[in-house]
Amino acid sequence: MDTFSTIRARGMTKSFGDVIALDGVDLDVTQGQIHGLVGPNGAGKTTLLGLLLGLAVADSGELDVLGTRVGRALAAPDGVAGFVDGPGLYPSLTARQNLAALAALRGHDRRTAGIDEVLDQVGLTDVADDRARGFSLGMRQRLGLAAALLTRPRVLVLDEPSNGLDPAGTKHVHGVLTRLAADGTSVVLSSHRMDDLEALCSEVTILSTGRVVFSGPLTELAPGSRELDYRLRTSDPQTTRRLAAARGIRVVDGAAPRHDADLLVVRALVPALDELVVSLVQSGVALRELAPVVSPLEAAFLALTEHKEAGR
Template identity: 80%
Template structure:
């Protein structure tokens, strides 16, 4: 039996006049997973999120959400919540009053709707009775997430939920999303923050000019398939440089951002060659203090895939 899907999209197309926003999109989002959506501005991310939330309908293709086919004129099924382009809030109402109004719209009693619980989950308990018009961008984002949680969704669709968040706010949001996924809720998360996506998502879809250029587990984007630049800090930088230059598959690069004392060594390699270098360093008694990609594997793949598609389209014109 195949995996259960919260979203199944096949050949989805959406146009706005002569502009093709989505061009034959396929998308699978498994139940209980956090699925990242990545792409440059104009790639079609917001349009796709709008389709999932029932804010628009596709021109062609087939879309199933939580097992229910969604067609022309049909809104997203119950169990879907989230926001696109920032949450819609009543600025003159307090955080608590905003959530009470939402509960009333869903026919629920504010006293039993779990308002205090969701405010606590997103870290807004201390400002529950403050008006939303005084909230920072990050606080508004967290209140929007609280509003979505109030409906107890089975599919949560979020557009840049980390926008404006300080470290504490981001920690709250990450904790909430991880717990929701563990409890079986599916999350589609659009973000320009590659660190957020790598920390949260088990699968990602990369869009460029309305097309899917990659969709699958993050592990498939790992550096085994492409060379990356790595920052290497060791106990003996000079010896490490000589050893790196003598290791097959390793290229030593100059790093404009390296420390003036030459402590940072930048090497370009595939993962197997990097593993060999680390083994040789350890064998030589050289301590490895830091080894990290200069650019994350997800960001590197994103840049490579989107640039390749752009070059292909330019060549076709």
């Protein structure tokens, strides 16, 4: 499938009084891409999502969505749907009635609006006739996603879509977003959950104090020049310690639970860690677990945003 740019922002700025929320932000999202927005509280993520949804207009800069320049009117660009700060719902109405009301507001016939289809997509068929006031946070998030899907958007903008979801709900929503992207929908999502972003996104933009400090593929955040801590579980911890020390890899004592004797936490560069794994295999030591204590995305996020905050 040929892809094209569905979102192109250049030099976007937005201030609220004396507070600069966005300061020269660029953003590129291609068709069928799931693009993550990452940043500490107050970094400008919600403001940027609001601009994409037509809830606010930029003070300066250019924003093209689906090939059309976004003007000064407060209106969602055609083909764009989503929510910021949680979906707006009528608590006294059922899930089905909420979607029917939304369809009616848009001039659609509830009988042909695809309500049952989107409820099934987000896994709410069994509670379709329950009132929204009794929904958990995760169920409300899923209903908000269903409302966005009613318009069959070509660009979907979501703020913390996995907020309040249990593991099964998270897996379900991930499946929905992955299928939408495979069918050509572009998804822009903000999340504080690095595992969500790493599971879903091909590219991320990291914001700090209203500015972009990184934008690109997740693979470019690989910690090639930084030591990270890794959980390392093997069949022979003593031999593992010896082989690690021989390669200058430090075991971080006290970092692993005392009751888990097979688990070590080691601090290493990726090349040294690769050599250790080869040595373990050659020595007949079984490798049972190897995972970063902090994900590469989270490590990069902390390094980039802490550096930016320190230089303010």
